[in-house]
Amino acid sequence: MSSTEATTATTTVAAPTVVPVALGKRGYDILIGPGLIDGAGEELARRFPGSRYAIITDETVAEHHLDRLTGSMTDAGLDFTTVELTAGEGSKSFPVFESAIDCVLSARLERGDLLIALGGGVIGDLVGFVAGVVRRGMRFVQMPTTLLAQVDSSVGGKTGINTRHGKNLVGVFHQPSLVLADTSALDTLAPRDFRAGYAEVAKYGLIDDPAFFAWLEANWRDVFSGGPGRIEAIATACRAKAHVVKIDEKETGPRALLNLGHTFGHALEAVTHYDGTRLVHGEGVAIGMALAHEFSVHMNLCSPDDAARVKAHLEAVGLPTRLQDVPGGVGTAEELMQAIYQDKKVKRGRLTFILTRGVGKSFIADDVAPDVVKAFLGEKLRG
Numbered sequence: 001m002s003s004t005e006a007t008t009a010t011t012t013v014a015a016p017t018v019v020p021v022a023l024g025k026r027g028y029d030i031l032i033g034p035g036l037i038d039g040a041g042e043e044l045a046r047r048f049p050g051s052r053y054a055i056i057t058d059e060t061v062a063e064h065h066l067d068r069l070t071g072s073m074t075d076a077g078l079d080f081t082t083v084e085l086t087a088g089e090g091s092k093s094f095p096v097f098e099s100a101i102d103c104v105l106s107a108r109l110e111r112g113d114l115l116i117a118l119g120g121g122v123i124g125d126l127v128g129f130v131a132g133v134v135r136r137g138m139r140f141v142q143m144p145t146t147l148l149a150q151v152d153s154s155v156g157g158k159t160g161i162n163t164r165h166g167k168n169l170v171g172v173f174h175q176p177s178l179v180l181a182d183t184s185a186l187d188t189l190a191p192r193d194f195r196a197g198y199a200e201v202a203k204y205g206l207i208d209d210p211a212f213f214a215w216l217e218a219n220w221r222d223v224f225s226g227g228p229g230r231i232e233a234i235a236t237a238c239r240a241k242a243h244v245v246k247i248d249e250k251e252t253g254p255r256a257l258l259n260l261g262h263t264f265g266h267a268l269e270a271v272t273h274y275d276g277t278r279l280v281h282g283e284g285v286a287i288g289m290a291l292a293h294e295f296s297v298h299m300n301l302c303s304p305d306d307a308a309r310v311k312a313h314l315e316a317v318g319l320p321t322r323l324q325d326v327p328g329g330v331g332t333a334e335e336l337m338q339a340i341y342q343d344k345k346v347k348r349g350r351l352t353f354i355l356t357r358g359v360g361k362s363f364i365a366d367d368v369a370p371d372v373v374k375a376f377l378g379e380k381l382r383g
């Protein structure tokens with residue numbers, strides 16, 4: 001055999017992009033790239049020697065990606081148990097929270113062990129909350145498998161569940177110990193869920209990065225088709241979020257900017273009873289961001305051209321932008337206002353909104369007059 005024939009073919013996997021979240025003792029790395037689930041066992045064994053794990057996922061994600069993770073963890077000699085929950089927003093609820101806790105305790109995981117959230121934002125928010133309270137705080141690893149989770153929910157430590165009163169009303173700030181964003185997991189994601197996650201990507205441009213928004217307008221097809229722009233967009237979003245979380249971990253100030261589009265969006269999710277067939281979070285955020293720009297025009301803060309530009313881009317990628325786009329309707333302006341009053345940004349009964357002076361010029365507006373918001377919503381409901 002010649003030396004050329006003897007050479008073993010090796011697959012070169014590009015090193016992941018690493019984005020640090022600089023929070024001192026609570027700091028951690030976000031690793032972004034393809035194949036990270038397959039290499040997770042080794043990564044975990046190196047970073048958390050001697051630990052046991054509970055992998056918590058949903059049934060859809062399990063079907064596509066659980067074997068890759070359990071195979072890798074078995075190869076690395078790790079001890080773990082797995083829990084599969086029902087997919088969808090309904091799992092961010094007290095009954096599912098309780099049953100997840102029961103599984104973790106039944107497996108006798110100790111405080112120093114780790115939970116692994118393998119899934120989208122629903123699994124990440126729920127598992128983070130379980131980790132935050134079981135034995136008064138366990139460590140957890142985020143393995144986000146949706147675009148939304150890779151660019152937003154897996155980073156920053158906001159965890160929690162919904163109640164009939166509103167979105168994310170019960171939860172804790174609890175930072176993960178590591179985020180492994182395997183971009184190849186996105187290949188199995190339904191187009192609707194990919195689009196919904198894109199709304200949160202566009203959000204970073206609209207908050208304070210007009211160049212990123214312009215880049216997305218030019219490159220969104222590459223992001224959707226899985227070209228090199230996809231990892232670039234995810235890394236840009238993670239860097240932006242890591243920066244905001246570093247300067248304001250518990251949202252006493254600028255972190256509220258990450259709520260652009262969410263005051264309206266969360267109200268829409270609440271009035272549609274978190275029914276993911278009618279509206280998913282990212283779609284609510286897309287409508288909410290379009291409304292936030294139109295409301296800013298209504299308040300003479302933003303030019304109609306900028307609001308139209310934002311709406312045009314969201315519509316170009318196939319996202320909804322109007323109240324009328326929600327199947328089955330969204331109720332009355334009064335019903336939406338009741339939901340808006342449960343927003344966590346309400347201070348002493350006064351409404352806070354993220355408004356804008358144009359693309360990439362968002363700001364926090366305290367004390368927005370409720371009758372002006374209600375009149376605006378009434379106008380929008382009339383079409």
Ligand SMILES: NC(=O)c1ccc[n+]([C@@H]2O[C@H](COP(=O)([O-])OP(=O)(O)OC[C@H]3O[C@@H](n4cnc5c(N)ncnc54)[C@H](O)[C@@H]3O)[C@@H](O)[C@H]2O)c1
Pocket residue numbers: 058059060061064087088089092119120121122123125145146147148149152153154155156157158159167168185186187188189190193196197200280281282
């Ligand atoms: N904590 C935060 O900072 C934060 C930020 C943004 C959103 N969120 C929350 O995130 C949630 C929305 O997250 P989401 O959009 O990821 O929804 P999700 O977790 O419900 O996932 C969407 C759907 O995709 C499926 N799925 C996930 N990964 C898949 C894959 N790789 N292949 C095939 N199917 C896959 C899921 O089973 C589900 O049916 C909302 O509850 C929202 O409030 C939290």
Ligand SMILES: O=C(O)C(=O)C[C@@H](O)[C@H](O)[C@H](O)COP(=O)(O)O
Pocket residue numbers: 152156158167168200251255256258259262344
């Ligand atoms: O991380 C944040 O801060 C955000 O606001 C990100 C949002 O995209 C996310 O939907 C978050 O869960 C909303 O926070 P909430 O405090 O309004 O529940």
Ligand SMILES: [Zn+2]
Pocket residue numbers: 152200262281285
């Ligand atoms: Zn969001």
